Amino acid sequence: DIQLTQFPSFLSASVGDRVAVTCRASQGISRHLAWYQHKPGKAPKLLIYETSTLQSGVPSRFSGSGSGTEFTLTINSLQPEDFATYYCQQIYSYPLTFGGGTKVEIK
Amino acid sequence: EVQLVESGGGLVQPGGSLRLSCVVSGFTFSDHHMDWVRQAPGKGLECVARSLNRGKSYTAEYAASVKGRFIISRDDSRNSLFLQMNSLKTEDTAVYYCVRDSMMYSFDYWGQGAPVFVSS
Numbered sequence: 001d002i003q004l005t006q007f008p009s010f011l012s013a014s015v016g017d018r019v020a021v022t023c024r025a026s027q028g029i030s031r032h033l034a035w036y037q038h039k040p041g042k043a044p045k046l047l048i049y050e051t052s053t054l055q056s057g058v059p060s061r062f063s064g065s066g067s068g069t070e071f072t073l074t075i076n077s078l079q080p081e082d083f084a085t086y087y088c089q090q091i092y093s094y095p096l097t098f099g100g101g102t103k104v105e106i107k
Numbered sequence: 108e109v110q111l112v113e114s115g116g117g118l119v120q121p122g123g124s125l126r127l128s129c130v131v132s133g134f135t136f137s138d139h140h141m142d143w144v145r146q147a148p149g150k151g152l153e154c155v156a157r158s159l160n161r162g163k164s165y166t167a168e169y170a171a172s173v174k175g176r177f178i179i180s181r182d183d184s185r186n187s188l189f190l191q192m193n194s195l196k197t198e199d200t201a202v203y204y205c206v207r208d209s210m211m212y213s214f215d216y217w218g219q220g221a222p223v224f225v226s227s
Contacts, residue, residue, distance in 0.1 A: 001171075034213040036152075043204060043220060044152065049213035087152055091212040094168045096142075098152040 006099030023088035109133035116221030129205030140208035
C-alpha cells in the first residue's frame with residue numbers, strides 16, 4: 001500500500017497568512033494526487049486534483065504543486081472560512097489512501 | 108445537479124450486520140466508479156470499498172480492514188450503491204460517505220454521511 005505522510009499535522013495561522021501543507025508519498029504516484037477540505041459535520045470538499053488543477057468553484061488562493069513523491073497545498077491569504085482540516089489523497093493505485101490530515105486553526 | 112443520499116446507518120451490536128444504501132442522481136451512474144469512505148471518531152479518512160464502472164465490469168475492491176466482511180454492490184437500474192457490512196467490530200464505528208469518482212483522479216461528490224455505531 002502507498003503511504004501518505006502529511007505535515008504538519010497541526011497549523012496555527014492568522015487571517016491573511018500564507019500557509020503550506022506537504023504530502024509525501026512512500027513511492028512515486030506521478031501527479032495523481034488530490035486535496036480535500038473537511039469541516040466538522042460536513043462532507044469533505046474537493047479542492048485540487050491531478051496535483052495542481054483547481055476544482056470548479058474553488059477560490060484561486062488555493063494552489064497545488066509537486067510530482068513523484070512530494071506535493072504541496074498552498075493557501076494564499078488565509079480566510080476565516082479556510083479554517084478546517086485538509087487531506088491529501090493518492091489515486092494512483094488501490095487501496096486509495098489519504099494522508100493523516102492537517103488541521104488549520106486560528107492563531 | 109449531482110446528489111448522493113445515504114441511508115441505513117445506525118446502532119448495531121458487535122458481530123451484527125448493517126446495509127448502507129446510497130441513491131444518486133444528476134449523472135450517468137454506470138459511467139462512474141463509486142466508493143465508500145469512512146471516518147472513525149477522531150481519525151482520518153479511509154477508503155473501504157470501491158465499485159468500478161460498467162466499463163470495468165463493476166469490479167469490486169476492498170481495504171484490508173474490511174475484506175471478507177463487507178460487500179459493495181450497485182444497481183444501475185435504481186441508481187443505487189450499497190454496502191453490506193457483516194461481522195461488524197467496534198472499530199467499524201464511523202461516518203460512512205458514499206462518494207463519486209470523477210474519473211479524473213479525484214472524488215468530486217460526496218454524500219452527507221451515514222453514521223454507524225457498533226457497540227454492545
